[in-house]
Amino acid sequence: MQLDEPLTLQLRDHARQLLESGQVACVVGYEASPRGGARPVFIYDPTDADRLIWSAACVHNLVTYLHDKKKPLRRNEQPPHVAVVVKPCDSRAINILLAEQQIERERVFVIGVACEGLQDETGERLARCSRCVDRVPVVFDVLLGEPPESLSAADEDEYSDLARIEEMPPADRLAFWLHEFDRCIRCYACRQVCPGCYCTTCMFERDDGLWVDIGIELPQKHVFHLGRALHLAGRCVDCEECERVCPMGLPLSLLNRSLTREVDSLYSHRAGRDETLNPLLFELGEEGSPI
Amino acid sequence: MKFVTLGDLRIWLNRLTLENEYTLVAPCDVDGHVLYRPIASGDEVLLDYQRPELSPKDCLLPATEVMLQIEKRGDEVVQKELLSDRTQVLFGVRPCDAHGFAVMDALFLGQDPPDLYYRHHRERTVLVGLACPQMWEACFCTSLGGAPDDPTHLDLLLREVDGGYAVEVVTERGSALLDGLTVQEWEGELPPPVTRAETVPILSPQEWRSLFEEERIWKRHGERCLSCRLCAYVCPTCRCFDVTDRVVEERAGVTRIERIRVWDACTSTNYRRAAGGHNPRPTKPGRLRNRFYCKFCYYPEDFGPVGCVGCGRCIVSCPVDVDIGEVLRDVAEATLPPACGGTFR
Numbered sequence: 001m002q003l004d005e006p007l008t009l010q011l012r013d014h015a016r017q018l019l020e021s022g023q024v025a026c027v028v029g030y031e032a033s034p035r036g037g038a039r040p041v042f043i044y045d046p047t048d049a050d051r052l053i054w055s056a057a058c059v060h061n062l063v064t065y066l067h068d069k070k071k072p073l074r075r076n077e078q079p080p081h082v083a084v085v086v087k088p089c090d091s092r093a094i095n096i097l098l099a100e101q102q103i104e105r106e107r108v109f110v111i112g113v114a115c116e117g118l119q120d121e122t123g124e125r126l127a128r129c130s131r132c133v134d135r136v137p138v139v140f141d142v143l144l145g146e147p148p149e150s151l152s153a154a155d156e157d158e159y160s161d162l163a164r165i166e167e168m169p170p171a172d173r174l175a176f177w178l179h180e181f182d183r184c185i186r187c188y189a190c191r192q193v194c195p196g197c198y199c200t201t202c203m204f205e206r207d208d209g210l211w212v213d214i215g216i217e218l219p220q221k222h223v224f225h226l227g228r229a230l231h232l233a234g235r236c237v238d239c240e241e242c243e244r245v246c247p248m249g250l251p252l253s254l255l256n257r258s259l260t261r262e263v264d265s266l267y268s269h270r271a272g273r274d275e276t277l278n279p280l281l282f283e284l285g286e287e288g289s290p291i
Numbered sequence: 292m293k294f295v296t297l298g299d300l301r302i303w304l305n306r307l308t309l310e311n312e313y314t315l316v317a318p319c320d321v322d323g324h325v326l327y328r329p330i331a332s333g334d335e336v337l338l339d340y341q342r343p344e345l346s347p348k349d350c351l352l353p354a355t356e357v358m359l360q361i362e363k364r365g366d367e368v369v370q371k372e373l374l375s376d377r378t379q380v381l382f383g384v385r386p387c388d389a390h391g392f393a394v395m396d397a398l399f400l401g402q403d404p405p406d407l408y409y410r411h412h413r414e415r416t417v418l419v420g421l422a423c424p425q426m427w428e429a430c431f432c433t434s435l436g437g438a439p440d441d442p443t444h445l446d447l448l449l450r451e452v453d454g455g456y457a458v459e460v461v462t463e464r465g466s467a468l469l470d471g472l473t474v475q476e477w478e479g480e481l482p483p484p485v486t487r488a489e490t491v492p493i494l495s496p497q498e499w500r501s502l503f504e505e506e507r508i509w510k511r512h513g514e515r516c517l518s519c520r521l522c523a524y525v526c527p528t529c530r531c532f533d534v535t536d537r538v539v540e541e542r543a544g545v546t547r548i549e550r551i552r553v554w555d556a557c558t559s560t561n562y563r564r565a566a567g568g569h570n571p572r573p574t575k576p577g578r579l580r581n582r583f584y585c586k587f588c589y590y591p592e593d594f595g596p597v598g599c600v601g602c603g604r605c606i607v608s609c610p611v612d613v614d615i616g617e618v619l620r621d622v623a624e625a626t627l628p629p630a631c632g633g634t635f636r
Contacts, residue, residue: 033612034617035429035612035614037612039515039611040611060610064517065514065515068514068575183321183322183324183326185345185354185524187520187521187524187556188519188520188559189520189521191519192517192518192519193517193610205559205561207535213537214533214535214551215537215551215553216354216355216553217355244610245517245519245610247344247521247525248324248344249322
């Protein structure tokens with residue numbers, strides 16, 4: 001994958017300064033992967049800043065790693081100050097974690113990147129990027145790259161692929177999803193990569209789970225995926241990392257985006273656009289609630 | 292050496308699916324993924340494929356296995372085991388995956404007492420291998436003593452040759468399965484598989500022990516780990532499981548309970564959590580270190596074989612590119628720069 005050299009150099013300079021000045025203890029960014037493309041990297045030493053890269057292969061949402069930095073390494077210490085590289089989609093997850101009081105704004109230095117959309121190994125624009133119009137992160141301390149002067153329209157309607165599912169009669173739709181869930185191996189990659197999935201013990205993984213046992217069978221997979229989607233309703237920032245990491249190719253973003261649209265139409269709320277709590281959790285049942 | 296034409300091979304596979312005695316499990320196309328599945332017709336069997344995305348270990352260590360059914364009626368308690376007596380023919384097994392079974396055998400069969408469930412399946416399984424014509428992306432079987440056409444752990448090994456397949460009979464069990472397959476004697480030359488010269492260094496358990504405190508390696512590679520279970524679930528030798536009882540029916544006077552055992556993975560956050568809530572392996576680098584020490588130090592020390600066969604699945608499936616080959620090279624060199632944020636404890 002071709003490096004974006006000017007941006008890569010800017011990124012390294014910023015990271016080096018942040019580490020040299022002691023402003024942060026660690027920069028979470030991307031490095032070149034030995035398999036081609038990019039992978040997450042944690043830079044602690046300014047002399048290591050040259051490992052950082054920026055390219056159209058920087059797919060990962062690094063905000064998920066901020067959960068590992070919430071606690072100090074040792075008792076009686078403070079949690080570390082961390083810098084994190086974010087794309088517009090990733091940056092929305094920062095707002096979610098701020099609103100849900102998972103991270104402290106002053107401990108996170110946000111290196112925003114103006115994003116032109118990502119590509120797969122063949123140079124094809126990612127489906128998620130074809131639906132996205134955001135070019136500038138919603139939150140940042142420094143912005144790298146040139147934001148475009150005017151926003152171009154998305155290549156694809158955000159929900160066009162949902163229509164195919166919604167046209168199906170309910171029985172066919174259920175059959176479609178059960179067929180997809182059947183391939184799931186319950187590896188939890190979708191949950192682990194998700195910045196919004198941070199429960200200490202997932203309710204779907206409890207030893208004494210009331211609702212679902214540990215079996216890797218269709219009923220448990222069905223409950224897990226629908227349950228996870230509901231837990232993210234109004235919180236999912238549509239980074240679509242869950243779908244990317246799924247080894248069995250489950251079209252998980254269809255579930256998430258269906259709920260995104262639902263919450264948007266009921267509450268005019270899009271997760272992470274600003275630092276507000278999910279109204280679906282807090283406005284339910286009050287007078288004036290759309291439900 | 293024997294030889295079978297493609298047409299006769301299909302006929303034989305079809306016959307196996309029709310015989311009541313056998314369940315035929317083979318690689319097939321599942322929505323664009325190559326996976327081992329019980330198949331209904333020999334025509335579904337893929338013959339031209341690379342590395343199925345999951346190993347066939349599910350056939351011997353099912354992802355979910357009902358070990359026992361317990362039914363309670365008043366004071367009466369009845370326990371039932373539900374193991375099937377059918378023989379399963381695993382067709383299209385890659386030599387590395389057969390090697391994986393041999394690795395699991397060392398624990399499940401080699402210990403006293405053996406694992407009764409695993410043994411039950413193992414005794415009723417015939418392994419028909421299909422040699423890889425080459426090493427695929429990320430494969431390193433040759434570093435673990437294997438080869439793309441290694442017959443060692445199989446009952447039969449097929450190699451694609453002009454016009455059909457050369458059949459190598461490895462065991463009696465394999466020979467018996469050939470009844471009904473039209474074979475010819477064959478004197479042709481076997482094409483050697485395409486292998487890569489570079490290897491991955493595999494240290495001895497003693498060397499691993501001496502490197503245990505090298506926390507920088509694990510911090511460097513483990514910090515980006517997601518703590519998912521993907522690498523363990525695609526692995527042909529990872530064999531950890533969890534056991535639980537679940538109530539499947541509860542009505543007046545009758546309770547039915549199943550005891551199940553289910554795949555588990557040491558990379559997951561709560562794998563090591565003990566009663567009372569303490570988790571002695573609370574960090575990602577610590578868990579990644581355990582994964583590697585299990586494979587290359589503890590398992591060979593305790594049971595003999597190294598717990599890796601070089602199939603490369605964990606490399607190609609890891610969402611954040613934790614690369615077992617890269618880690619093994621770093622461990623062998625132990626020359627990482629000290630700049631990875633120090634220790635993880």
